[in-house]
Amino acid sequence: MIYWHSFADFIAMGGYAGYVWGSFGVTALIMLIEPILVSRNRKSTIARLRRQLRAETRNTAE
Amino acid sequence: MKDRFNLYRLASPATFYPFAGTMIPYFAAVSAVFGMAGLYLGMLVAPTDFQQGEGYRIIFIHVPASWMSMFIYLVMAFWAAIGLAFNTRLSGMMAQALAPTGALMAFLSLWTGALWGKPMWGAWWVWDARLTSELILLFLYIGYMALTAAIDDARRADKAGGLLLLVGVINVPIIYFSVKWWNTLHQGSSINMAKSSMATTMLWGMLLMAMCFWMYSIAVALMRVRTIMLERERHTDWVKARLAGDEK
Numbered sequence: 588m589i590y591w592h593s594f595a596d597f598i599a600m601g602g603y604a605g606y607v608w609g610s611f612g613v614t615a616l617i618m619l620i621e622p623i624l625v626s627r628n629r630k631s632t633i634a635r636l637r638r639q640l641r642a643e644t645r646n647t648a649e
Numbered sequence: 650m651k652d653r654f655n656l657y658r659l660a661s662p663a664t665f666y667p668f669a670g671t672m673i674p675y676f677a678a679v680s681a682v683f684g685m686a687g688l689y690l691g692m693l694v695a696p697t698d699f700q701q702g703e704g705y706r707i708i709f710i711h712v713p714a715s716w717m718s719m720f721i722y723l724v725m726a727f728w729a730a731i732g733l734a735f736n737t738r739l740s741g742m743m744a745q746a747l748a749p750t751g752a753l754m755a756f757l758s759l760w761t762g763a764l765w766g767k768p769m770w771g772a773w774w775v776w777d778a779r780l781t782s783e784l785i786l787l788f789l790y791i792g793y794m795a796l797t798a799a800i801d802d803a804r805r806a807d808k809a810g811g812l813l814l815l816v817g818v819i820n821v822p823i824i825y826f827s828v829k830w831w832n833t834l835h836q837g838s839s840i841n842m843a844k845s846s847m848a849t850t851m852l853w854g855m856l857l858m859a860m861c862f863w864m865y866s867i868a869v870a871l872m873r874v875r876t877i878m879l880e881r882e883r884h885t886d887w888v889k890a891r892l893a894g895d896e897k
Contacts, residue, residue: 589693601703606768610707610761614714617753622869629876636883637892
């Protein structure tokens with residue numbers, strides 16, 4: 588089933604290792620970092636909106 | 650009958666927000682499953698290519714990323730048209746949420762294309778119709794994001810951005826058909842309806858990876874649209890109630 592003879596064979600990619608792993612590596616990195624950035628942005632947005640909301644309710648109470 | 654599922658109700662941010670929240674983990678999980686199956690077939694099982702050797706395996710991310718870069722743009726243009734025609738609130742938020750993911754897909758298409766072009770053509774880049782129109786697509790994404798970020802009023806930003814999206818949509822068929830219309834260095838499409846030039850395992854590997862990218866894009870865009878909703882609807886009661894609760 589598996590096409591490769593050995594793990595080293597797989598890593599070497601028939602001499603195209605730099606091109607193949609350079610493509611897959613950057614893609615994996617982006618697909619890992621993008622969701623992290625999105626959820627960090629979400630947390631900071633929620634914190635900021637909560638602060639604004641508290642400030643508003645304090646002002647209307649006075 | 651009152652509780653019956655109604656598609657139109659989802660057009661309201663207050664109902665779409667929790668719906669999107671419950672869907673995100675499913676899309677992420679399905680994306681991971683498709684990704685693992687696609688990588689297994691494409692990287693471990695599929696045979697070598699008789700012309701390009703193992704270098705052809707870049708196809709398993711190059712084609713899905715390229716497809717997504719074009720498809721996400723079409724979806725954004727669709728939302729822009731809906732927004733301009735019916736003045737709906739949700740459509741602008743959807744376009745806004747999709748743009749960064751679309752730009753990243755266009756970048757990945759160009760990046761993996763350069764890494765594939767170098768060993769096969771001897772050049773990282775050529776000013777060929779396919780490559781140039783894909784580069785223009787990346788610029789359209791960046792232009793849309795810069796334009797909407799520069800306008801303070803969100804509804805006006807949506808209108809200006811929507812117009813840009815609709816004008817730029819002409820670029821998508823140009824990318825798609827460029828390999829037919831012009832004599833390009835870029836190879837023709839790997840899949841066609843009549844007969845496929847690929848081995849079955851290669852084809853399945855590529856389709857599974859495309860599904861993985863598709864589900865990934867939906868999950869990330871839904872994550873992003875929820876934050877945009879909170880931000881834009883911050884003066885409404887439903888957002889205030891959510892912020893008062895334990896929203897994470």
